[in-house]
Amino acid sequence: MLILSDIQSYYGAAHVLQGVSLNVGRGEIVGLLGRNGMGKTTTIRSIMNLRAPEVRSGEVSYNGTKLNGLPPHEIAKRRIALVPQGRRLFASLSVTEHLTMLKPPNTRHGWTLERAFQTFPRLAERRRHRGNQLSGGERQMLAVARALMLDPEVMLMDEPSEGLAPVMVQHLETVIAGLRSEGMGILLVEQNLYSALTLCDRIYLIETGRIAYHGSTANLRANPEILERYLGVH
Ligand SMILES: Nc1ncnc2c1ncn2[C@@H]1O[C@H](COP(=O)(O)OP(=O)(O)O)[C@@H](O)[C@H]1O
Numbered sequence: 001m002l003i004l005s006d007i008q009s010y011y012g013a014a015h016v017l018q019g020v021s022l023n024v025g026r027g028e029i030v031g032l033l034g035r036n037g038m039g040k041t042t043t044i045r046s047i048m049n050l051r052a053p054e055v056r057s058g059e060v061s062y063n064g065t066k067l068n069g070l071p072p073h074e075i076a077k078r079r080i081a082l083v084p085q086g087r088r089l090f091a092s093l094s095v096t097e098h099l100t101m102l103k104p105p106n107t108r109h110g111w112t113l114e115r116a117f118q119t120f121p122r123l124a125e126r127r128r129h130r131g132n133q134l135s136g137g138e139r140q141m142l143a144v145a146r147a148l149m150l151d152p153e154v155m156l157m158d159e160p161s162e163g164l165a166p167v168m169v170q171h172l173e174t175v176i177a178g179l180r181s182e183g184m185g186i187l188l189v190e191q192n193l194y195s196a197l198t199l200c201d202r203i204y205l206i207e208t209g210r211i212a213y214h215g216s217t218a219n220l221r222a223n224p225e226i227l228e229r230y231l232g233v234h
């Protein structure tokens with residue numbers, strides 16, 4: 001349903017994405033892995049049409065509709081939500097305010113504050129705390145919960161487990177797997193290879209702005225030399 005075709009993105013004169021093509025369907029978790037600086041965040045920002053980078057050619061489409069050129073809030077309205085790297089919270093807003101500020105009106109089903117708090121009990125305990133009073137792990141949970149409150153069909157997650165304690169990584173994996181079973185499509189940028197190999201149905205490996213490999217997770221498990229080549233791991 002989400003399709004990127006030959007995306008070329010630039011930061012000024014720097015040609016960073018040099019023809020990225022990938023797709024994410026309903027009810028699947030698709031991994032986008034690669035070393036630092038290879039273009040994972042740039043790919044996600046290109047989908048959301050954030051500035052920068054500038055997408056100079058190629059097409060992003062969702063359910064057959066072209067997204068290129070739409071402002072990020074219009075893309076979010078089409079139920080594509082972003083969990084950004086770095087988490088971008090508001091220091092002075094409470095947990096509850098973060099979760100309710102973007103909630104589309106007249107949503108009859110889907111994510112409620114109650115469900116968000118059930119999913120992330122730690123956020124319920126901290127509901128009156130402000131963004132700048134939360135731990136790194138709590139901020140990450142809040143960034144995920146905030147994206148879910150938009151009732152997305154597709155979620156773009158940029159290193160959601162970065163810096164989390166192992167028990168929180170496991171909790172997040174359970175949440176993400178549960179979203180897939182409800183039919184959500186997830187593009188997961190993940191530096192925790194074990195999480196990625198556990199969660200993903202398919203994986204793309206990106207190297208200097210190009211997709212260097214694409215295949216099933218089972219195929220990657222069976223061919224560890226591919227992971228070694230593109231990620232430098234054993
Ligand atoms: N705002 C920016 N301005 C200029 N260059 C950038 C900017 N953001 C990222 N880059 C460059 O683009 C390349 C890809 O970065 P990024 O997509 O953030 O990599 P990744 O997420 O895979 O670590 C890197 O060479 C990085 O230095």
Ligand SMILES: [Mg+2]
Binds near residue numbers: 040041042158
């Ligand atoms: Mg990144």
